[in-house]
Amino acid sequence: MPTYKAPLRDIRFLMNEVFDYPKHYQALSNGTAADPETVDMILEGAAEFCENILSPLYQSGDEEGCHFHEGEVTTPKGYKEAYDQLVQGGWQGLSYPEQYGGQNLPQSLNLIKSEMMGTANWPFQMYPGLSIGCMNTIMQYGTEQQKDTYMPKLVTGEWSGTMCLTEPQCGTDLGQVKTKAEPCEDGSYRISGTKIFISAGEHDLTENIVHIVLARLPNAPQGTKGISLFIVPKFLANDDASIGERNAVTCGSIEHKMGIRASATAVLNFDNATGYLIGEPNKGLHAMFTFMNTARIGTAIQGIAHAELSFQGALPYAKERLSMRALSGKKEPDKVADPIIYHADVRRMLLTQKAVAEGGRAMIYYAAQISDKMQDALQRGDQATFKEYDDQLGFYTPILKGFLTELGYESANLGMQVFGGHGYIKEWGMEQIVRDARIATLYEGTTGVQALDLIGRKVILSSRGKVIREYTAEILKFCSNQARNKYMRRFAWDLTKLCAQWNTLTLRIMLMARKDRDVVSSSSMDFLMFSGYVMMAYFWAQQAAIASEKIGLNQGPESIEFYKAKLKVADFYFERLLPRTQGHAESMLNPSRSMTALKAEHFSFDY
Structure with a gap:
């Protein structure tokens, strides 16, 4: 069984040497409290919690799984106690305003903590992890009353949150959402419908669960333009934000999954449940x-x-x-x-x-x-x-x-x-x-x-390739600055060639798409992977640049070995993984006809 050890040396290398997080935090309005001593205490504390509390529950949680009985879900042995320690340690509120009980530290610290928690025990991390998006949505689009009602308990972790999008007939295509929201005289709404695949949708870790739900108002426009967003708590909140009566939200079942078995994936039924509009009517997808x-x-x-x-x-x-x-x-x-x-x-x-x-x-x-x-x-x-x-x-x-x-x-x-x-x-x-x-x-x-989002919306529709030109210009500037570094010449040359190729590929796909619209889809996966390999190469080159600089400064023996290892892994990446880009480049430029020529009715396993 793997025993997790937080890679603090690598985390600190990135934070302090590659990306200069101390300087970054000084420039933020909420970064003054994120001084090096505080950050180091957070890293050490998170590592201890993950190594000693979460990691030992990883395999046992998978073996036991979650239990479902008459609408109630019980998490595996040890999960409730571990979650209570998460709450007591104030880990959930690292990056949220002090007025709601948080520590008002930058979001990146919460993300780095989440990486450690997720590596130690991903199924456990999903319970507090889903709350982050819920809190971010309420913070950005909620009314002051909604913030005052829900944020304090979400920030402490006493309550958790979910996102309720998927329905039996639709997943990615949210324009097909059928869940209904009927307005009431008191300004609330009655929410009715079924949501599936809801991670952390029901469990025994918190006293309340705040669901963020997509639903349709009466006479709303068809498609994605007619979706609104609602807060639907498991238990209604009283005026003093204490737990009130049970809302009409029930868990119909939990899924029997291939993996992440300790994370409850719920089917939720909303039967005229009380909900509250968040954001503007019919603009829920934007908020979501x-x-x-x-x-x-x-x-x-x-x-x-x-x-x-x-x-x-x-x-x-x-x-x-x-x-x-x-x-x-x-x-x-x-x-x-x-x-x-x-x-x-x-x-x-x-x-x-x-x-x-x-x-x-x-x-x-x-x-x-x-x-x-x-x-x-x-x-x-x-x-x-x-x-x-x-x-x-x-x-x-x-x-x-x-x-x-x-x-x-x-x-x-x-x-x-x-x-x-x-x-x-x-x-x-x-x-x-x-x-x-x-x-x-x-x-x-x-x-x-x-892949479709990247090439279709981000590269072609939104920017006509500008986003690639701007990003490759950033990489080329880095390469120019490294031209005299003997350790970096090979990396800089490879990246320079790939930047030119990335721009050329983007332009050629846009030109091909004028006559063959399906080429956007047929090339999208290869374009995504090509982009990913080049982007990762850029970040490995940045790490190699710092490592080569530190080696030249004759750091201590332990540090020298760390930096030498960085250069060797960067060599491996450029020699053994980065060449994969060329297969993706060749594939993406082929016409779509090999994918589209066979008619749908001719796809068969019975001839």
Whole structure:
């Protein structure tokens, strides 16, 4: 069973050396309290909680799963006690205003804490994790009364939150939502309908659950333009924000899933439940995107979390398992065989995991800084700056969610592969990581949905390729600055060629789409993966630049080895993983006809 150890050295490297978080925090209106000493205390405290409390529950929670009985859900043994410790530690309110009981620290600290929690025990992390989007939505679109009613208990973690979008007949296509909202004379609404796949929709961890629900008002326009957003609590709140009577929201069942079995995925029935409009009528989908983008970045973390945990499980095994002799000669002659870590193919798997976990972590931490700047602009009422950073994060989101979860799943499989046949046995804990990782490419928008969002909405419709030109200009500026660094010349040259190719590919797809509209869809997956590999290469190059600089300064022996390892993993990424871009480039430029020529009625398994 993998035992989680928080990678604090790598986390601090990114925060303090690559992205200069101390300077970043000083520039934020809510960053003064995030001084280095406070940040270090938070990192240490989160690591201790994750290693000692959450990690031991990971495998046992999967074995037991959640229990459903007459509409009530009981989480696995130890979950309630662990959640109570989360509340007592004030972990849920790190990044929320003090007036609601929070600590008013930047959002990025909450995200970094979430990465540690998610790596230690992803199913547990989903319970407090879903509340984050709920709180963000209420903070941005709720009335003052709604904030005063719900935020204090959500911030402490005494109450939790969900997002209720999916229905039996629709998932991604929310224009098909049928849940109804009938207005009442007192200003509330009666919500009726069924929602499915609701993560943390019912459980025994908190005294109340606040559901954020998409529904239709009477005579609302058809499609996505006629959807409104509502707050529908499990228990109604009294005027003093205490628990009132039970609302007409019931859990019909929980799903029996391939993985994340300790996370309750509920079917919720709303039977004239009392709800409260949040935001403007018929503009619920716009407000819900606040929630969805939060959730998508949170799911991107799952990609690096499973890569990291699987690596931490596979590495000790690779150092201990004896099998054959290394092709280059005996490495440990006093033993009957060499440990498998000396075999190049095993190193390929381990290095892929490490490259994905550390490269993906860098991508996430940079996006977290954008999120901080967004929130800062919002608090200052600077809508223009907020829009600028929101657009930046909008470009990153589908790449982070789609690309990192795909590579996270690959990495989880590689960790199982390192164990050989033992990896297929439950007791080792590696197959659980694979099962848990599988959902990441599906929920919060499948990889295909993220790919269409990237190339269709973000690259073609919204910017006509401008977003790629601007991003590659940033990379090229970095490459120019590294031209005289001998360690960096190879990285800079490869990135320069890829930037030119990225722009050319974008232009060619836009031109092809004039005559072949389906090419946007047929090329989207390859475009997403190409974009992800180039983006990760840029962040590995940034890490390599810092590492090479530190090596030149002759740091202490322990630090020198850390920095040398960074350069070696960067070499591996550029030599072994980055060449995958060329297969994606060739594939995406092919016409759509090979995908569209076969008529739907001719798809058959019975000839």
